[in-house]
Amino acid sequence: xxxxxxxxxxxxxxxxxxxxxxxxxxxxxxxxxxxxxxxxxxxxxxxxxxxxxxxxxxxxxxxxxxxxxxxxxxxxxxxxxxxxxxxxxxxxxxxxxxxxxxxxxxxxxxxxxxxxxxxxxxxxxxxxxxxxxxxxxxxxxxxxxxxxxxxxxxxxxxxxxxxxxxxxxxxxxxxxxxxxxxxxxxxxxxxxxxxxxxxxxxxxxxxxxxxxxxxxxxxxxxxxxxxxxxxxxxxxxxxxxxxxxxxxxxxxxxxxxxxxxxxxxxxxxxxxxxxxxxxxx
Amino acid sequence: xxxxxxxxxxxxxxxxxxxxxxxxxxxxxxxxxxxxxxxxxxxxxxxxxxxxxxxxxxxxxxxxxxxxxxxxxxxxxxxxxxxxxxxxxxxxxxxxxxxxxxxxxxxxxxxxxxxxxxxxxxxxxxxxxxxxxxxxxxxxxxxxxxxxxxxxxxxxxxxxxxxxxxxxxxxxxxxxxxxxxxxxxxxxxxxxxxxxxxxxxxxxxxxxxxxxxxxxxxxxxxxxxxxxxxxxxxxxxxxxxxxxxxxxxxxxxxxxxxxxxxxxxxxxxxxxxxxxxxxxx
Numbered sequence: 373x374x375x376x377x378x379x380x381x382x383x384x385x386x387x388x389x390x391x392x393x394x395x396x397x398x399x400x401x402x403x404x405x406x407x408x409x410x411x412x413x414x415x416x417x418x419x420x421x422x423x424x425x426x427x428x429x430x431x432x433x434x435x436x437x438x439x440x441x442x443x444x445x446x447x448x449x450x451x452x453x454x455x456x457x458x459x460x461x462x463x464x465x466x467x468x469x470x471x472x473x474x475x476x477x478x479x480x481x482x483x484x485x486x487x488x489x490x491x492x493x494x495x496x497x498x499x500x501x502x503x504x505x506x507x508x509x510x511x512x513x514x515x516x517x518x519x520x521x522x523x524x525x526x527x528x529x530x531x532x533x534x535x536x537x538x539x540x541x542x543x544x545x546x547x548x549x550x551x552x553x554x555x556x557x558x559x560x561x562x563x564x565x566x567x568x569x570x571x572x573x574x575x576x577x578x579x580x581x582x583x584x585x586x587x588x589x590x591x592x593x594x595x596x597x598x599x600x601x602x603x604x605x606x607x608x609x610x611x612x613x614x615x616x617x618x619x620x621x622x623x624x625x626x627x628x629x630x631x632x633x634x635x636x637x638x639x640x641x642x643x644x645x646x647x648x649x650x651x652x653x
Numbered sequence: 654x655x656x657x658x659x660x661x662x663x664x665x666x667x668x669x670x671x672x673x674x675x676x677x678x679x680x681x682x683x684x685x686x687x688x689x690x691x692x693x694x695x696x697x698x699x700x701x702x703x704x705x706x707x708x709x710x711x712x713x714x715x716x717x718x719x720x721x722x723x724x725x726x727x728x729x730x731x732x733x734x735x736x737x738x739x740x741x742x743x744x745x746x747x748x749x750x751x752x753x754x755x756x757x758x759x760x761x762x763x764x765x766x767x768x769x770x771x772x773x774x775x776x777x778x779x780x781x782x783x784x785x786x787x788x789x790x791x792x793x794x795x796x797x798x799x800x801x802x803x804x805x806x807x808x809x810x811x812x813x814x815x816x817x818x819x820x821x822x823x824x825x826x827x828x829x830x831x832x833x834x835x836x837x838x839x840x841x842x843x844x845x846x847x848x849x850x851x852x853x854x855x856x857x858x859x860x861x862x863x864x865x866x867x868x869x870x871x872x873x874x875x876x877x878x879x880x881x882x883x884x885x886x887x888x889x890x891x892x893x894x895x896x897x898x899x900x901x902x903x904x905x906x907x908x909x910x911x912x913x914x915x916x917x918x919x920x921x922x923x924x925x926x927x928x929x930x931x932x933x934x
Contacts, residue, residue: 376669385666386674388657388762393667393741395803396677427804428811458749460674463807468739468766470803470810470834481669485749509790509854511826514804521802522676522751523708523795526744529751530709545792553751573790 376483377444383481389465390479391472396520398462398479399423401578403441404616405455405484410441411647412615415578420461423517428474429463441482448484456487456616462520490617495640495653498623498632499538499612504528504553507545508573516576525575529553539612541604541625544573549599552612556580557622559599560609560635566595579613579648583639586646592638609633611640618648657764658725664762670746671760672753677801679743679760680704682859684722685897686736686765691722692928693896696859701742704798709755710744722763729765737768737897743801771898776921776934779904779913780819780893785809785834788826789854797857806856810834820893822885822906825854830880833893837861838903840880841890841916847876860894860929864920867927873919890914892921899929 376383391397401420404411417434424431441457448455464479466472490499506527514521524542532540532553539552550568551557556577558567565587570576584594604610610622610630619640621632637653644652657664672678682701685692698715705712722738729736745760747753771780787808795802805823813821813834820833831849832838837858839848846868851857865875885891891903891911900921902913918934925933 384669386669388665388667388741388764390674391807393671393673394681394801395807396801397804397807400675427808460669470806471814472807472811473814474811483669506794507792509793511788512790513787513808519804520675520677521804523678523800523802525751526672526676526678526753527708527794530753530755533752533754 374448374485376481377440377447378481380440380443382447386481387465390462391464391466392460392462392520395470396522397427398429398460398520399427400461400518400520401459402615403457403459405445405457406649407453408445410457412578412582413438415581419518419576419578420459423519424461424475424478426514426517427463427519428476429461429478430475432461432478432480437480440480444482444484454487454489456485458483458485460520487616489650490620494538494620495651496632498621498630500536501539501541501552501622501625502532502535502537503626504531504540504542506531506542508542508550510544510546510572512573515573516570518575525553543601547601549601549604550574551577555612555614558583558594558611558613558639559604559607560633561603561607563635564595565592565635565639566597566599568599569597577613578615579618582646583613583619583643586642587639590642609636611636618643618651655729655766657762658721658728659762661721661724663728667762668746671743672745672747673741673743673801676751677803678708679710679741679801680708681742681799681801682740683896684738684740686726686738687930688734689726691738693859693863694719696862700799700857700859701740704800705742705756705759707795707798708744708800709757710742710759711756713742713759713761718761721761725763725765735768735770737766739764739766741801768897770931771901775819775901776932777913779902779911781817782820782822782833782903782906783813783816783818784907785812785821785823787812787823789823789831791825791827791853793854796854797851799856806834824882828882830882830885831855836893836895839864839875839892839894839920840885840888841914842884842888844916845876846873846916846920847878847880849880850878858894859896860899863927864894864900864924867923868920871923890917892917899924899932
């Protein structure tokens with residue numbers, strides 16, 4: 373059955389005293405399951421480990437995590453071709469109050485759910501986006517991490533639900549382009565691929581890392597740096613990355629209309645050759 | 654029994670799909686219970702309502718909240734003289750993904766727990782504090798609110814557990830003094846009482862608001878403005894406020910030793926006269 377598992381056993385609740393509930397004191401990973409297997413699992417583990425170091429949570433044992441995930445996938449009986457797993461790692465139940473001894477033992481729950489592929493048309497023609505009015509706070513202690521503190525993304529994503537926007541792009545409080553509410557963003561400037569630095573805020577997506585790596589392996593360097601709003605407004609191409617959909621061109625944002633260009637095509641082709649099959653046009 | 658209640662019924666867990674667990678998508682209030690009654694309940698409701706507006710959660714009905722809290726206090730059978738209630742309001746269970754229609758109906762759980770009074774000596778002589786190395790991100794969309802996104806406070810408070818610090822003071826990423834991990838801070842500068850502005854980050858404590866109001870009623874104006882670290886280092890007196898302990902002088906912080914001074918004495922006396930009985934020396 374689709375749902376949540378803890379140590380291989382189906383669960384549908386969590387103790388109220390778990391610090392995930394009380395303080396969002398934890399991390400998560402959202403992993404694409406394709407043909408019954410987790411995709412880019414090593415990159416997810418890497419990011420999870422970075423988060424555990426910053427939050428002072430013991431990194432769960434990788435092979436137990438892999439086994440528990442495999443067991444959850446098997447028990448969930450989802451269509452193996454296309455589903456999504458979510459691993460939630462918290463600092464567990466502890467005394468009341470913000471403080472805890474570090475590192476805290478990790479408490480892990482794993483959910484497996486059906487997911488719908490994005491329409492092929494969106495890969496060919498691009499998706500509509502908006503520029504969110506919600507701004508990301510800067511100089512966050514958890515910049516780049518996928519922590520359970522996600523109110524900014526909740527507010528940004530909720531802005532997308534009123535229209536037909538596939539995604540909302542978010543600026544930081546100092547008007548730099550940072551990322552989408554559930555994706556990372558890449559732009560083409562002077563025939564170079566640029567993606568915003570995530571040192572101050574934002575989430576370092578696994579597909580973003582995989583795209584940067586895959587492009588580097590083909591001799592294409594991605595420039596990771598600050599992107600001012602004006603530069604975004606003037607850029608030639610824009611695409612989004614996300615662990616579930618791979619890469620998608622942007623067709624529309626903030627009054628600007630774009631046509632998926634040569635660099636975006638090159639990136640999606642490279643991702644497709646590297647196992648992100650949705651990106652094969 | 655000490656513990657959690659939902660709609661008057663004892664509970665010890667919450668659905669994993671609750672957005673409090675997944676995203677910290679909610680708010681909380683920590684209320685002092687004295688002689689079986691919630692203290693400063695109206696100020697807690699006011700802050701909760703401000704948070705509900707920003708997060709797009711329907712404000713729970715105030716009289717139902719009051720009744721449910723009274724029922725939880727009664728069922729908890731705590732020593733009525735000194736306990737603490739925590740009201741957690743989340744946007745509830747919803748579809749997976751960050752987005753939700755706003756306003757979302759509120760999901761409410763209420764916990765009641767025993768609490769220990771701070772020693773009389775601390776009120777007289779002050780408490781030891783540290784300056785946390787964890788910095789608060791600036792220009793937060795939830796600045797001032799008591800949201801469930803509290804990783805910064807978790808990290809800051811955890812720094813206090815290694816020594817004998819009663820509290821950790823937190824700076825923002827631009828080196829301004831903001832607040833304690835679980836308290837607000839006031840300083841005396843040139844015989845004026847100053848408390849940091851919380852427009853960019855930090856939590857607007859209920860006791861902070863009550864102190865400002867109570868002082869204003871006696872003709873003493875508190876200046877709410879930015880406080881640079883250097884100004885803090887040079888100041889004459891420092892005290893903390895919190896809904897549980899009222900106000901406490903700081904004796905030590907960051908190598909600086911202080912003696913509770915005239916303004917701090919004046920503030921605690923005013924709070925004591927206004928029902929914050931712990932502050933009566």
